[in-house]
Amino acid sequence: MTKEKIVLAYSGGLDTSITIPWLKDNYDSDIIAVCVDVGQKEDWEAVEKKAIASGAAKFYNPHVFDEFAADFIFPAIAGNVKYQGTYLLGTALARPLIAKKLVEIAHAEGATGICHGCTGKGNDQVRFEMGIAAFDSEMKIIAPWRIWDIKSREDAIDYANLKGVPVTSTKEKIYSEDENLMHISHEGGDIEAPENAVNYANILHITAALEDASNKAEVVTIEFEKGYAVAVNGETLLPYEIVAKLNEIGGKHGIGVLDWIEDRTIGMKSRGIYETPGATILMEAHQRLESLTLTKETIKIKQHISMEYAELIYNGQWYSQANEAIQAFITKTQETVTGSVSLKLYKGNIVPHGLTSPYALFDQDVSGFGEDDLFTHHDAQGYINVITLPTKIQKRKGLI
Template identity: 45%
Template sequence: MAESKQVFKKVVLAYSGGLDTSVIVRWLQETYNCEVVTFTADLGQGEEVEPARAKAEALGVKEIYIEDLREEFVRDFVFPMFRANAIYEGEYLLGTSIARPLIAKRLIDIANKTGADAISHGATGKGNDQVRFELGAYALKPGVHVIAPWREWDLNSRQKLLDYCEQHDIKVEKKKGKSPYSMDANLLHISYEGEVLEDPWAEAEEDMWRWSVAPEQAPDTPAELTLTYRKGDIVAIDGKEMAAHEVLEYLNKIGGAHGVGRIDIVENRYVGMKSRGCYETPGGTIMLRAHRAIESITLDREVAHLKDSLMPRYAETIYNGYWWSPERKAMQALIDDTQEPVNGDVRLKLYKGNVIVLGRRSDDSLFDEKVATFEDDAGAYDQKDAAGFIKLNALRLRIAASKGRKF
């Protein structure tokens, strides 16, 4: 039941134009007797967002915001995350997680601009997204009110939503061949949940995947490409300079064509449950492999290891919705500082689901052939020094062993 004592004059809703958020528009209007402002973001989900305007207008919405945020999304959110090589629980490249702080930011921006006294979203009470949206909103505007209809109403099934539409004369598009899965897409990834995937033993159906071919169906001829890095970010592919979102669009296309980027995982949600999901992240998979390759020759050993030790905490921070937190900002400052020398080129081969590093080069490389060579190093490294190094590092082990300690 809604908070009957709370009065809102204007509410900004994160609006997709789909069934759920269309119902939410009318539900907000009726439950709170308020004006609704809709905000629709183009994050590269691969579908036209402009039709949301006509749907919102049909619901009586007067203030409608539809924004192309692809460049900002990749430049200011995806790229900083990939500087950290962030990956959650060893597999998930955080495609949904990293989109939420930008949406929260724009909801608050629009609320401030329009004088709205609340924001609303269509995330359910079982998922992580409600946490991400709301933590972001409260961090950016502490006094904002958040309305989460899925935690208030009793329209907890698709049929009840459809019945509500019929009762309130809400036109719903019935798409032929609509996927039965719960899906979320942006330029970084597309996710699939629900239906057969709710059984962790059941194999994902091949016709579920949208962005990539199966590795066994990928071309027999590999693709090669060279990525150019500047301060940890990709700025060119095969010598052609590109904007951040163009980089990811290109890598998604070529990666998907070669079967790169599919994963099927069971993850631990922040709200406490385990959830099985399938993800396609072709561009991100390529970016992660290439970034580690360029870092391998440009980062000092201890700096690289410090970064690696922070990464799980950084990834968990984003997954749980704390992008706008002081700890994420502090970690980001350290990470970004390490990226100053991360410049140069990485040469890759894509082949049947694999991303293979062929070479890496940089004017900032710390790789010294004179020292690393197995041939005559002309005195660049005195191998006799290794004896003392080993003895000093073995000292504690020798002392413990002499006292009869067993390991």
């Protein structure tokens, strides 16, 4: 009799490593391990060997970092998305693409369920399951952290040792880390408590701590076409190449490190440390270019939309009518966001260094202190009379 199949979202980390033997103990099914390459640096052969050695019947490794950059990171940059005005959503943006690939493989394999290793306290359980539902609303979901008796990462390490599953996490260094092309996040251990100061040099992987950052400033120039970056320092590159290049440049200057208290989807606060050097540079450059090429009214509306867009992505609603509508709006706003932006990088700082666009709305003649044919200093008198009229009426009636 042919066994049923379960597709496991596999990373090779602590949680998903122990999930394979747990699934085999609790379900009479073959486990299909799927590790989606969204740009994390891995020895893929070693990851596959570990999955098979842990009990997986099969291993898939779809490489979609290029799709991740072009269809998820770049639209987010164009939308200026920052959750709670701060977090660039590196993890949240990758989850819907991973969910899409999990469903595709589950369908190809005839699997009856998809399993993920997200904890019951985290955001990713929502993001994965929202993404899976968008492609297969009937797919069975298995979430071990909501079922098993393991209550902590310390318990998980004990279980791994019991089952002979090798893991790199230790009870002394028990951080939970998520890496993709856009960022690396760090949570858990001594990071959890807001009162704890941490040694960034011991935590960061792709970004230099400020003490170790380059002592020499560097200027980077990014060219955009319709809101999307197309070249760095005069070299035309694909989206994923641009992110990787800027990660390298920004990383050595300590750019894009965020130590932050965030409000999770399910209601609790948590502390995380994020490394996002390349996307931080892209976001700064893009917003600066928009300041030159968009009208005041467009910027104001887009700021509001960007806040809602970030919330939507954070909560796992990438595949939604609202997202499609927002992206249509953003695409329209980006028609004139073309030009070149230069930024100086130094010890975690990003400083403006030059900005040009064929669609620039800045006019030297109008904005300068001299006279020109569109505006004279006398024109301001009538404008001020109009905007101060309500204040004058209130004062006359003794209301202020």
